[in-house]
Amino acid sequence: MDPKLQKLLASYEERAAAESHVLRGLSSQELEERIDEFLIPVGPDTGQLLHTLVKSSKAQCVVEIGASYGYSSLWLADAVRLTGGKVHSFELSSAKVEHAQEKLRSVGLDGYVEFHVGDVFDNLPSLAGPLDLVLIDCWKDLYERCFEMVHPKLAEEGIVVADNMLFPSESRPDAVKYQKLVRSKNDMDAVALPIGSGIDVARRRTAPSKRALT
Numbered sequence: 741m742d743p744k745l746q747k748l749l750a751s752y753e754e755r756a757a758a759e760s761h762v763l764r765g766l767s768s769q770e771l772e773e774r775i776d777e778f779l780i781p782v783g784p785d786t787g788q789l790l791h792t793l794v795k796s797s798k799a800q801c802v803v804e805i806g807a808s809y810g811y812s813s814l815w816l817a818d819a820v821r822l823t824g825g826k827v828h829s830f831e832l833s834s835a836k837v838e839h840a841q842e843k844l845r846s847v848g849l850d851g852y853v854e855f856h857v858g859d860v861f862d863n864l865p866s867l868a869g870p871l872d873l874v875l876i877d878c879w880k881d882l883y884e885r886c887f888e889m890v891h892p893k894l895a896e897e898g899i900v901v902a903d904n905m906l907f908p909s910e911s912r913p914d915a916v917k918y919q920k921l922v923r924s925k926n927d928m929d930a931v932a933l934p935i936g937s938g939i940d941v942a943r944r945r946t947a948p949s950k951r952a953l954t
């Protein structure tokens with residue numbers, strides 16, 4: 741990885757570590773009021789896994805739901821640089837997107853990400869697909885709706901990664917509902933992994949008619 745990108749990711753991680761102390765001291769009302777001040781990134785292990793999944797699946801159309809200030813966007817952008825693909829990133833806050841764009845530009849990755857500012861439920865339906873890899877990392881009560889929206893657009897062998905399956909603990913009920921929904925689809929294989937804040941990795945199966953007999 742480019743040392744400039746490594747340095748930039750490390751600066752996000754330092755900021756996130758400092759913010760985690762502040763976050764722990766906030767009441768739920770304060771957290772709700774101040775949530776947009778914080779990065780809340782996926783973290784280096786999940787970032788590395790996303791990078792590996794995009795590269796190994798040679799993903800072309802990558803979707804990010806919830807960019808925040810651009811930490812996961814940087815990992816995904818660097819991976820699609822290697823596959824020749826593109827990231828479509830959906831984020832509510834235009835201020836966060838501006839920050840993310842500036843950081844991507846500073847390491848020469850801005851050309852690999854197209855941001856769609858606004859509510860993902862307004863903007864994603866017009867994206868044609870097929871989607872090769874989707875990261876779901878927006879507000880946790882939206883995960884089920886996000887999965888229902890992206891599932892019909894998934895490529896065969898398309899991957900869906902969802903963050904925050906284990907932490908924060910307040911999100912556990914939403915995470916459990918999400919995992920149940922994914923496992924109810926008869927074309928998806930899924931596994932929960934205890935890395936970072938806990939992730940769920942699901943993959944769409946190839947249709948039986950196209951599967952090679954081995």
Ligand SMILES: C[S@@+](CC[C@H](N)C(=O)[O-])C[C@H]1O[C@@H](n2cnc3c(N)ncnc32)[C@H](O)[C@@H]1O
Pocket residue numbers: 779780781782783805806807808809810811812813830831832833836858859860861877878879882
């Ligand atoms: C946990 S943060 C994303 C962190 C980011 N993936 C990273 O690793 O740096 C969640 C983000 O989802 C965004 N978000 C929440 N609901 C959304 C919606 N309906 N449409 C688009 N973005 C949304 C929030 O504005 C917030 O920035």
